[in-house]
Amino acid sequence: MKVSIExxxxxxxxxxxxxxxxxxxxxxxxxxxxxxxxxxxxxFRATDxxxxxxxxxxxxxxxxxxxxxxxxxxHEIVRKLPDGALVALSDQxxxxxxxxxxxxxxxxxxxxPREDFPVxxxxxxxxxxxxxxxxxxxxxxxxxFAISTEETRYYLNGVYMHVAEGENGPVLRCVATDGxxxxxxxAPLPEGAAGMPGVIVPRKTVGELRKLLDDDExxxxxxxxxxxxRFATPEITLTSKVIxxxxxxxxxxxPHANTRRxxxxxxxxxxxxxxxxxVSSERAxxxxxxxxxxxxxxxxxxxxxxxxxxxxxxAYSDDKMEIGFNxxxxxxxxxxxxxxxxxFLFNSSGDPTLxxxxxxxxxxxxxxxxxx
Amino acid sequence: MPSLCRDCLHSFETGPRCPACRSPRVLxxxxxxxxxxxxxxxxxxxxAVEKRDRPELADRPVIIGGGxxxxxxxxxxxARIHGVRxxxxxxxxxxxCPEAVVIRPRMEVYASLSRRIRDMMExxxxxxxxxxxxxxxxxxxxxxxLHGAPPAILLARLARRMxxxxxxxxxxxxxxxKFLAKIASDRDKPDGFSVIGRAETPDFxxxxxxxxxxxxxxxxQAQLAAHGIRKVGDLLRWDRRELVRVFGKTGLRLWHLARxxxxxxxxxxxxxxxxxxxxxxxxxxxxxxxxxxHVWRLSEKVxxxxxxxxxxxxxxxxxxxxxxxxxxxxxxxxxxxxxLAERIHAAAAGLQSASGLAGPFRLIxxxxxxxVPEAEGDxxxxxxxxxxxxxxxxxxxxxxxxxxxxxxxIIKGRALR
Numbered sequence: 001m002k003v004s005i006e007x008x009x010x011x012x013x014x015x016x017x018x019x020x021x022x023x024x025x026x027x028x029x030x031x032x033x034x035x036x037x038x039x040x041x042x043x044f045r046a047t048d049x050x051x052x053x054x055x056x057x058x059x060x061x062x063x064x065x066x067x068x069x070x071x072x073x074x075h076e077i078v079r080k081l082p083d084g085a086l087v088a089l090s091d092q093x094x095x096x097x098x099x100x101x102x103x104x105x106x107x108x109x110x111x112x113p114r115e116d117f118p119v120x121x122x123x124x125x126x127x128x129x130x131x132x133x134x135x136x137x138x139x140x141x142x143x144x145f146a147i148s149t150e151e152t153r154y155y156l157n158g159v160y161m162h163v164a165e166g167e168n169g170p171v172l173r174c175v176a177t178d179g180x181x182x183x184x185x186x187a188p189l190p191e192g193a194a195g196m197p198g199v200i201v202p203r204k205t206v207g208e209l210r211k212l213l214d215d216d217e218x219x220x221x222x223x224x225x226x227x228x229x230r231f232a233t234p235e236i237t238l239t240s241k242v243i244x245x246x247x248x249x250x251x252x253x254x255p256h257a258n259t260r261r262x263x264x265x266x267x268x269x270x271x272x273x274x275x276x277x278x279v280s281s282e283r284a285x286x287x288x289x290x291x292x293x294x295x296x297x298x299x300x301x302x303x304x305x306x307x308x309x310x311x312x313x314x315a316y317s318d319d320k321m322e323i324g325f326n327x328x329x330x331x332x333x334x335x336x337x338x339x340x341x342x343x344f345l346f347n348s349s350g351d352p353t354l355x356x357x358x359x360x361x362x363x364x365x366x367x368x369x370x371x372x
Numbered sequence: 373m374p375s376l377c378r379d380c381l382h383s384f385e386t387g388p389r390c391p392a393c394r395s396p397r398v399l400x401x402x403x404x405x406x407x408x409x410x411x412x413x414x415x416x417x418x419x420a421v422e423k424r425d426r427p428e429l430a431d432r433p434v435i436i437g438g439g440x441x442x443x444x445x446x447x448x449x450x451a452r453i454h455g456v457r458x459x460x461x462x463x464x465x466x467x468x469c470p471e472a473v474v475i476r477p478r479m480e481v482y483a484s485l486s487r488r489i490r491d492m493m494e495x496x497x498x499x500x501x502x503x504x505x506x507x508x509x510x511x512x513x514x515x516x517x518l519h520g521a522p523p524a525i526l527l528a529r530l531a532r533r534m535x536x537x538x539x540x541x542x543x544x545x546x547x548x549x550k551f552l553a554k555i556a557s558d559r560d561k562p563d564g565f566s567v568i569g570r571a572e573t574p575d576f577x578x579x580x581x582x583x584x585x586x587x588x589x590x591x592x593q594a595q596l597a598a599h600g601i602r603k604v605g606d607l608l609r610w611d612r613r614e615l616v617r618v619f620g621k622t623g624l625r626l627w628h629l630a631r632x633x634x635x636x637x638x639x640x641x642x643x644x645x646x647x648x649x650x651x652x653x654x655x656x657x658x659x660x661x662x663x664x665x666h667v668w669r670l671s672e673k674v675x676x677x678x679x680x681x682x683x684x685x686x687x688x689x690x691x692x693x694x695x696x697x698x699x700x701x702x703x704x705x706x707x708x709x710x711x712l713a714e715r716i717h718a719a720a721a722g723l724q725s726a727s728g729l730a731g732p733f734r735l736i737x738x739x740x741x742x743x744v745p746e747a748e749g750d751x752x753x754x755x756x757x758x759x760x761x762x763x764x765x766x767x768x769x770x771x772x773x774x775x776x777x778x779x780x781x782i783i784k785g786r787a788l789r
Contacts, residue, residue: 150704150707151704151722151726152704152719152722152723152725152726153722154726177755177756178707179707179754179755179756179757180707180708180752180754180755181755182755248756252758253755253756286751324751326752350753350761352755366755368752368753368754368755370708370751370752371750371751371752372751
């Protein structure tokens with residue numbers, strides 16, 4: 001194999017590859033990237049056995065071929081090369097090394113045989129559809145903060161992407177929850193997605209997917225089966241196993257009868273919560289909300305460090321009430337609001353609270369209160 | 373030389389017997405009335421309590437411990453003659469001493485007695501640092517004027533009181549810091565009183581084996597021996613920086629301790645860092661159901677102790693020892709600290725299933741750490757577990773019943789597995 005690739009294209013491909021590859025690997029080949037050169041294209045493939053990313057980069061292929069080399073090492077080298085450099089990769093069959101040349105730098109890297117590289121088995125997808133990058137970005141960006149890290153409930157370690165019945169017909173919906181807060185985000189159902197099986201997209205895949213979604217104009221080809229999900233642009237294909245489990249019935253969790261309505265400027269609210277939470281204890285950052293006619297008092301009382309209070313003007317016309325929350329949870333959901341005021345719907349101090357943006361039902365958040 | 377009679381507490385100037393009561397139990401030391409840091413260690417505490425309550429056992433070897441597969445928690449002095457030691461597997465203890473009477477520990481009895489001993493100690497000084505049910509450090513600095521007697525006399529009086537009122541003997545170590553006080557209490561057991569003064573400290577320590585240093589176990593000894601350090605005196609030849617280079621932080625500690633320097637304070641109520649319970653099975657267990665029954669009972673014990681202390685914990689640890697003696701621990705951080713048996717059990721059981729470890733197991737343990745006051749725990753319900761709130765109420769009701777009618781008054785079905 002002998003190819004030359006422009007440094008910035010190579011860096012982008014290697015950046016994607018090395019982030020899929022786990023830092024610590026007991027199986028050496030999983031630390032490697034598979035480089036295949038053919039026609040006018042060089043492809044880079046990396047995997048952790050759950051996720052596979054394949055990146056195609058235009059290159060001058062003098063001799064086609066394939067080899068594998070440490071993803072982190074090659075990424076580091078390319079990162080340190082000057083911008084605009086042309087990088088030549090050529091394998092040296094007699095020494096079993098890959099030579100990397102750019103300008104006056106030469107590196108010789110250990111390789112492993114391409115036959116050892118575990119290429120993810122191709123599978124049949126039940127559903128294939130196209131979706132604008134912006135649509136997918138909103139679905140995942142607004143839900144991923146609620147993904148659980150609890151290993152014992154592994155089925156919550158991802159975003160549940162499925163087809164659901166929204167306010168105005170079927171929607172593509174993403175739901176994530178860790179049992180304390182929940183995010184439910186809807187988007188218009190892309191054409192051809194109706195028959196899609198519901199899948200739990202793992203946290204790491206959500207992170208990798210994000211890198212494909214920066215370009216608003218891009219159209220992402222989505223393929224879904226019971227066990228796998230694939231997102232593809234013309235250059236990059238991200239294939240991932242989905243979490244093998246059943247996502248809990250979240251619809252029971254979403255309160256429908258919360259009537260006490262508070263409307264507040266989300267940014268102002270978040271700043272105030274952040275300020276008063278300064279004095280709360282590290283572990284349990286409990287903030288108390290005291291509501292009265294158009295007035296919200298946020299307070300923290302931490303026996304060891306002190307207390308804090310801040311008053312905010314809000315729209316509220318219901319009975320007086322007090323309710324406590326973990327400050328971090330409040331900040332996270334308030335941080336999702338980007339256009340209008342945040343609308344909180346309370347029931348009692350022991351029941352889940354619902355938050356949405358103005359009257360928009362396409363993004364709703366549920367948060368569990370905390371006894372204060 | 374200042375002398376003290378341990379029976380009548382008369383103090384005098386030198387003599388083999390007490391001039392007042394003729395007792396030979398005389399304590400004489402040049403610094404006797406100048407030292408104030410003490411370590412008090414009850415002699416074979418659990419066994420002594422059992423012998424006190426069952427006088428017919430007085431001359432028989434008694435071992436306190438649980439089950440055939442358990443370990444010895446205390447051996448009385450008769451059993452120790454046969455070679456029985458604490459932490460020895462029970463089957464081995466019984467091989468050495470087949471005629472021993474094995475008694476299951478009665479922790480409530482020991483705990484209430486321990487409380488009384490601590491009350492007696494606290495009459496002498498507020499600076500009492502209990503290390504366990506049966507040993508404690510006392511700092512009696514500055515108490516002489518209040519009590520009208522120097523620490524040595526107060527300690528001898530305390531030991532006499534424990535013997536007379538509680539029927540328990542203890543050994544007292546008196547010195548100028550915790551490290552040496554603890555060594556001293558071990559020098560003259562049982563019913564002893566040993567003093568290590570400032571002047572004699574360097575010579576005394578130099579001749580002691582390195583294992584006398586707290587925290588130096590078998591592995592530490594081997595590591596020290598590899599560098600030619602067998603006796604404490606060998607450490608004196610080392611440069612401080614060199615010790616730190618070779619042994620890290622421990623090196624600095626070794627350097628100071630070898631010189632008899634220990635600046636740790638006697639800290640009353642050193643905060644509890646974790647609460648845990650474990651059990652070694654009579655026979656290795658493989659069945660998930662049985663295992664879960666144990667996890668539940670341990671979770672319940674840990675929960676009871678947390679509740680008794682008004683604490684909740686933010687981290688749960690599961691400890692599993694396989695039949696091949698390999699030890700595994702798994703832990704997780706809870707989103708909301710807890711003291712509830714239900715939640716501890718759910719976390720521990722979750723860790724067990726997520727660990728993917730295959731049995732059979734010989735030991736299982738459940739622990740809770742990252743402790744906070746109970747007011748900061750159990751404040752968050754789970755959206756996905758609508759029954760959680762009701763189970764929390766059920767546990768509170770169950771606790772109320774157990775407080776009133778005893779801990780066996782109401783138990784969970786799963787506790788029977």
